[in-house]
Amino acid sequence: MTPAARVAAAIGVIDDCLAGMPVEKALLRWSRGSRYAGSKDRAAVRDHVFDGWRRRRSAAHAGGAQTGRGIMIGLLREDGADLDLVFTGQGHAPAALSSAEEAAPTDPPPAAVAHDLPDWLWQRFEADLGPRAGPAALALRRRAPVYLRVNPRRADAATAIEALAQEGIAAAAHETVEGALRVISGERALSRSRAFTDGPVELQDASSQAAMLRLPLRDGQSVLDYCAGGGGKALALAGRAEVAVTAHDISAARMRDIPARAARAGVRIELAEDPGAARYDHVLVDAPCSGSGTWRRDPDGKWRLTPEALRDLAQLQARLLDEALAHVAPGGSLSYATCSVLHEENDAIVTGFLERHPHWRLCDRMQRWPDEAGDGFFLARFEQG
Ligand SMILES: C[S@@+](CC[C@H](N)C(=O)[O-])C[C@H]1O[C@@H](n2cnc3c(N)ncnc32)[C@H](O)[C@@H]1O
Numbered sequence: 269m270t271p272a273a274r275v276a277a278a279i280g281v282i283d284d285c286l287a288g289m290p291v292e293k294a295l296l297r298w299s300r301g302s303r304y305a306g307s308k309d310r311a312a313v314r315d316h317v318f319d320g321w322r323r324r325r326s327a328a329h330a331g332g333a334q335t336g337r338g339i340m341i342g343l344l345r346e347d348g349a350d351l352d353l354v355f356t357g358q359g360h361a362p363a364a365l366s367s368a369e370e371a372a373p374t375d376p377p378p379a380a381v382a383h384d385l386p387d388w389l390w391q392r393f394e395a396d397l398g399p400r401a402g403p404a405a406l407a408l409r410r411r412a413p414v415y416l417r418v419n420p421r422r423a424d425a426a427t428a429i430e431a432l433a434q435e436g437i438a439a440a441a442h443e444t445v446e447g448a449l450r451v452i453s454g455e456r457a458l459s460r461s462r463a464f465t466d467g468p469v470e471l472q473d474a475s476s477q478a479a480m481l482r483l484p485l486r487d488g489q490s491v492l493d494y495c496a497g498g499g500g501k502a503l504a505l506a507g508r509a510e511v512a513v514t515a516h517d518i519s520a521a522r523m524r525d526i527p528a529r530a531a532r533a534g535v536r537i538e539l540a541e542d543p544g545a546a547r548y549d550h551v552l553v554d555a556p557c558s559g560s561g562t563w564r565r566d567p568d569g570k571w572r573l574t575p576e577a578l579r580d581l582a583q584l585q586a587r588l589l590d591e592a593l594a595h596v597a598p599g600g601s602l603s604y605a606t607c608s609v610l611h612e613e614n615d616a617i618v619t620g621f622l623e624r625h626p627h628w629r630l631c632d633r634m635q636r637w638p639d640e641a642g643d644g645f646f647l648a649r650f651e652q653g
Contacts, residue, residue, distance in 0.1 A: 269309040272354045272361030275340055277302065277309075278316035279362060282336035291321050291568050311456065315411075319343055322567040323409050325384050329377040332369055337362065341369055384409050388575060389560075396611040400637050404609055407638040412564040414451040414458075415442065415642065416469040417477050419507050421534040423468035425449065431468055435461040444641065446481065448474040467532040472500055474642035475561070479605055479634060480504040482647060485511050489549040492516060492540075494592045499526035499537060501554050501605070506535035514538045514548065547597035555585045557606035557613050561637070561644020582612050589621050593628075601631070602650045609637060609644040618648045628652055 269277070277298060284294035295314055299305070305313070320327055320339045323346075328334045331342025340362075344351055357364040376382075380390035383405035393401040416439060418428045425441050428449060432439045436457050442448035449469065451458065463469050480501055485491070487510040493502040496515035503526075506513040515537050517523050523539055530537040540546070558578055563570040589604055596602050604621070606613050618630060632649040636642055 269305055269312075270359065270361065271312075272356060273359065274309055274312045275316060275344070275354050276360055276362045277305075277313045278320060279336035279340050281313065281317045282320050282339050285317070285321055285568075286334070286336065291317060316340065316343070318411070318567065321571075322564060323384050324567075324571065325381040326377055326409070329373060329381050332371075332373060341365070345372060385570060386573075389570065389573065392610060392612075397609060397637070403639065404637045404644065407640075408563045408567075408570070410564060412473075412562075412643070413640060414455045415472060415474040415477070416449040416451060416458075417472040417504060417507075418447045418449060418469055419467055419503075419533050420447065421507050422466070423463075428463060428468045431463040432461065435463060437461060437463070442474050442641070445474045445478045448472075448477045448642075450474070465532070467534060470500070470503060470529075470533065472504065473562070473607075473645075475636040475645035476500065476607070476643070477504060478636065478642065479645055479647040480508070482632060482634060483550055483552070483603060483649070484601075485509040485550065487511070490514070490597070491550045491552065492543060492546070492548040492592075492595050493552050493554065494543075494595070495552075495554045495556065495588065496526065497522045497554070499523065499529055501552060502526065502537050503529055503533050503535065505550075505552070506530065506537055507533060511550075512536075512538070514540050514543065514546070516540045516543050543595055547595055547600070549597055549600045550603065551592045551596050551600065552603045552605065553585075553588050553592045554605045555588055555613075557581060557585065557608040558610060559607055560613075561607045561609045561646075564638065565643075578610070578612055582617065585613060585617050586620050589617065590624065593625065596652075599652070602628070604646075604648045604650070606646045607643055608646060609635075614646040614648075621650065625650075 281294045281298045285291050320343050327339040327342035330346050331338035355362050355365045380387045418425050429439050437454035438452040439449040458464050490512045491505050493515045496502050496517045502513050502515045520541050558573050559569045628650045631651045634647040636645045638644040
């Protein structure tokens with residue numbers, strides 16, 4: 269495919285997204301109908317679509333229309349591309365620009381548009397994040413850096429960097445998060461690399477890693493990951509110390525890869541579909557959330573979230589914390605995590621918990637904002653007394 273044909277394909281996929289199709293589904297549909305496209309074409313179309321979808325509002329403003337074509341014109345215009353080389357109308361290229369499309373807009377976009385958030389969310393960002401609202405929203409418009417977690421059971425950082433380099437993947441140690449590596453190039457080779465398939469590294473954002481490093485684990489202790497999902501946090505905790513980690517999730521299906529991932533990582537994780545009356549030294553609630561700190565990876569999230577859905581999430585988060593509390597052993601700790609930057613899912617949940625449980629106190633709190641050092645992430649840890 270020519271570069272222009274890739275843009276034409278992205279326009280079609282973005283139109284499907286605008287019609288309500290989730291971005292991954294729209295890409296899959298295009299991919300299935302485009303057997304002629306090679307792996308580089310697929311990667312390029314994916315990048316265009318995700319760039320356009322993250323910057324949907326500002327690109328539509330710059331391109332003059334809320335359509336796949338308008339978004340791609342705006343995106344390329346904002347990025348300084350020569351539009352006449354792409355919109356030629358020849359072969360599989362998109363049609364030449366009309367005179368209306370040739371004129372870049374002169375009016376500045378409203379703040380919510382410039383920050384690529386729905387109006388209500390931009391208001392929340394400003395209210396909740398204060399001066400950090402702008403930088404956080406702008407970070408969510410960019411591609412996410414790829415971070416790996418070095419599995420201390422299999423390698424140290426230097427060995428992992430060397431193993432990755434031998435397979436054409438350049439990585440460097442994170443400046444502040446121990447054991448986190450930033451992938452500099454070659455990320456598309458990762459999933460097939462031995463460093464990944466044999467267990468020395470796992471894909472995990474640096475902010476999640478930073479949060480898991482804060483839990484004060486000691487050898488011999490027990491840990492319950494109450495919302496374990498695919499087990500990313502459980503694996504990080506199991507790798508850190510000689511602790512007995514149990515994974516629970518309302519969806520057993522979500523946990524199905526944990527045994528294989530644990531075996532690859534050289535750790536043991538027990539699965540508990542129902543933790544019953546069991547109690548643990550550390551209980552972690554990595555709660556379902558809006559994902560607002562990670563929307564650069566999942567841009568659908570910011571366009572789909574509604575105030576009502578956010579309120580429902582906050583109710584679920586509070587309930588999960590109360591449920592999980594029953595599993596904390598005497599003298600143990602309860603940790604609450606989200607990958608959100610919104611007050612309603614973070615500090616408001618902490619305040620509500622402390623009001624409902626006055627014998628518990630907040631003993632640690634971490635808030636990270638989305639930037640080059642990692643995703644947005646929140647952690648609060650409670651102890652009794
Ligand atoms: C943020 S994800 C967890 C991600 C996971 N900890 C990781 O690191 O990969 C939240 C998880 O909470 C689970 N969940 C939702 N409601 C729950 C409930 N009532 N009890 C336990 N888990 C629940 C979801 O199935 C989902 O897997």
